[in-house]
Amino acid sequence: MLKNPETKYRPFIAPVDLPDRQWPSRRLTVAPRWLSTDLRDGNQALANPMGVERKQRFYDMLVAIGFKEIEIAFPSASQTEFDFVRRLIEGDRIPDDVTIQVLTQSRTDLIARTFESLDGAHHAIVHLYNATAPLFRRVVFGMERDEIVDLAVTGVTAMLEESLKRPETAWTFEYSPETFCFTEPDFALDICERVLDVWQPTPERPAILNLPATVEVAMPNVYADQIEWFCRHISRRDAVVISVHPHNDRGTGVAAAEQALLAGADRVEGCLFGNGERTGNVDLVTTALNFYTQGIDPGLSFPAMRQVVEAVEHCNGIPVHPRHPYAGELVHTAFSGSHQDAIRKGFVAQEQRNEGIWEMPYLPIDPVDIGETYEAVIRVNSQSGKGGVAWVIEQDRGLKLPKRMQSDFSAQVQKLADHIGRELDAADIWQCFENGYLPRPTDRFVLVDYEETGPAGQRLFVGRIAVDGGLCSLSGRGNGLVSRVVAALEEAGGPLVDVADYQEHAIGHGVSAQAAAYVECRTTDGRTVFGAGIDPDVATASVRALLSAANNMG
Ligand SMILES: CC(=O)SCCNC(=O)CCNC(=O)[C@H](O)C(C)(C)COP(=O)(O)OP(=O)(O)OC[C@H]1O[C@@H](n2cnc3c(N)ncnc32)[C@H](O)[C@@H]1OP(=O)(O)O
Numbered sequence: 001m002l003k004n005p006e007t008k009y010r011p012f013i014a015p016v017d018l019p020d021r022q023w024p025s026r027r028l029t030v031a032p033r034w035l036s037t038d039l040r041d042g043n044q045a046l047a048n049p050m051g052v053e054r055k056q057r058f059y060d061m062l063v064a065i066g067f068k069e070i071e072i073a074f075p076s077a078s079q080t081e082f083d084f085v086r087r088l089i090e091g092d093r094i095p096d097d098v099t100i101q102v103l104t105q106s107r108t109d110l111i112a113r114t115f116e117s118l119d120g121a122h123h124a125i126v127h128l129y130n131a132t133a134p135l136f137r138r139v140v141f142g143m144e145r146d147e148i149v150d151l152a153v154t155g156v157t158a159m160l161e162e163s164l165k166r167p168e169t170a171w172t173f174e175y176s177p178e179t180f181c182f183t184e185p186d187f188a189l190d191i192c193e194r195v196l197d198v199w200q201p202t203p204e205r206p207a208i209l210n211l212p213a214t215v216e217v218a219m220p221n222v223y224a225d226q227i228e229w230f231c232r233h234i235s236r237r238d239a240v241v242i243s244v245h246p247h248n249d250r251g252t253g254v255a256a257a258e259q260a261l262l263a264g265a266d267r268v269e270g271c272l273f274g275n276g277e278r279t280g281n282v283d284l285v286t287t288a289l290n291f292y293t294q295g296i297d298p299g300l301s302f303p304a305m306r307q308v309v310e311a312v313e314h315c316n317g318i319p320v321h322p323r324h325p326y327a328g329e330l331v332h333t334a335f336s337g338s339h340q341d342a343i344r345k346g347f348v349a350q351e352q353r354n355e356g357i358w359e360m361p362y363l364p365i366d367p368v369d370i371g372e373t374y375e376a377v378i379r380v381n382s383q384s385g386k387g388g389v390a391w392v393i394e395q396d397r398g399l400k401l402p403k404r405m406q407s408d409f410s411a412q413v414q415k416l417a418d419h420i421g422r423e424l425d426a427a428d429i430w431q432c433f434e435n436g437y438l439p440r441p442t443d444r445f446v447l448v449d450y451e452e453t454g455p456a457g458q459r460l461f462v463g464r465i466a467v468d469g470g471l472c473s474l475s476g477r478g479n480g481l482v483s484r485v486v487a488a489l490e491e492a493g494g495p496l497v498d499v500a501d502y503q504e505h506a507i508g509h510g511v512s513a514q515a516a517a518y519v520e521c522r523t524t525d526g527r528t529v530f531g532a533g534i535d536p537d538v539a540t541a542s543v544r545a546l547l548s549a550a551n552n553m554g
């Protein structure tokens, strides 16, 4: 890279000075009109553009998501594109509330072919573009401003003429001065006015002016100033829909769309997951769900996000990044201890509040709303803490470990994760728990069976217990079952068991319910050990937990 990039690159100087800009103090309260251009701008950027079948699958999904305007093709580009338009029209595959849109260059032969593709459509948007930016005027067209205006006017006049030949279709026209964001604002305005002069839109039959950031060259606030300036100056504002079409070259396509909406735009054109030329078009999934998480209905619905991801990956042949906002497979997952702790507490608090408002540390959206489960919310590796481990074992096995036991268990899990050097799944964690706390056949004390005899107040624990492999009969008295088992163990020469904490709970409901018991003990040399027992019978679970703790005393 250059040490002095100023010798090669010029800063983008904001082309409008708008000291009284209004957009920064506005708020977005309603969703815009959306146009999916997946099947056109997205498609033209693929190494292998979609064939008719892939286009059909994508189109059906866009309709199901709720798009009402879909740019389906560049019909004059290829037979496939043309045929797809025909297929939708002839197959009557366009719902009444959906309008298809197609794109054309400003060339009369291409415009004629474009209209031919739309024969018989009930309603359609025809979108014409030509470059207006100085670089493109100079390099691509070799034309002066007035010649570029003539190019646009010739094209939009041809559109009008073609449309008049087909009165059975309700036509909407769209014009894009490309690339608006580095066209001189006065020229962009002038050429759009000249286009409107031809089309004569009315509030009842508005035209769409699309102001693309074909290549994103500045910060989103600069684009927003340009949009606000344009909205203020365009005549017939009530007869014009202002559309924006941000690309993502600087990585701020979504911000550009949102700020452009603040600045007065009515409509956003983009692609699912930001497919499109180079770094892509603005990502409509992210933009829409940004509305949703502000409590605003985006008008687009993703109740099964994984299916959308899979379909888009199939159709585009491009994977969706695991960190993609809202949709990536890792974006609702916490591996790190402090995040896991906060999320786990968040779920408890959410349950206690029970008022429906989503307030969850680290999770801006409830994964369930977009068809994800809570299973993947917390995953465990060597960066995880006790909260995460406790969450997994609770979700997977229904065990609610006491807090100090969580710390103990988490240390063991962390050691294991460090040792094997990968993420631990629920089975790994369960095995670690079994090894650490549940009775094992190789233990010093193994419960065979037991009974409690005698009247209340003088109950006696009598157990058959394998001690070091030999069967023994042990008995002990005490106030409760725990103290009777402790006494029996002592009598048999076992360790002095000082029980510091005992907890139990049910796992599940009904006939298949089990009980889990947890015991925390102090050893005579000051160590703390834990044991756990699981059994359909709560008393047996306690006995097992005590024996496990005794075994863990070493
Ligand atoms: C920013 C965008 O995404 S715009 C959309 C871009 N999408 C596509 O281009 C995909 C579909 N395109 C195609 O299939 C082809 O480009 C076609 C069918 C449209 C045209 O094909 P061809 O005429 O063979 O070639 P090509 O695209 O190279 O045409 C370039 C000519 O069109 C002119 N041109 C480019 N854009 C436009 C426009 N919007 N309006 C009028 N003329 C244009 C160029 O100046 C050039 O003219 P020249 O030959 O006199 O130098």
Ligand SMILES: CC(C)C(=O)C(=O)O
Binding pocket: 041, 103, 129, 176, 178, 179, 210, 212, 213, 214, 215, 245, 247
């Ligand atoms: C045709 C136009 C709207 C376009 O795709 C762009 O500017 O990126």
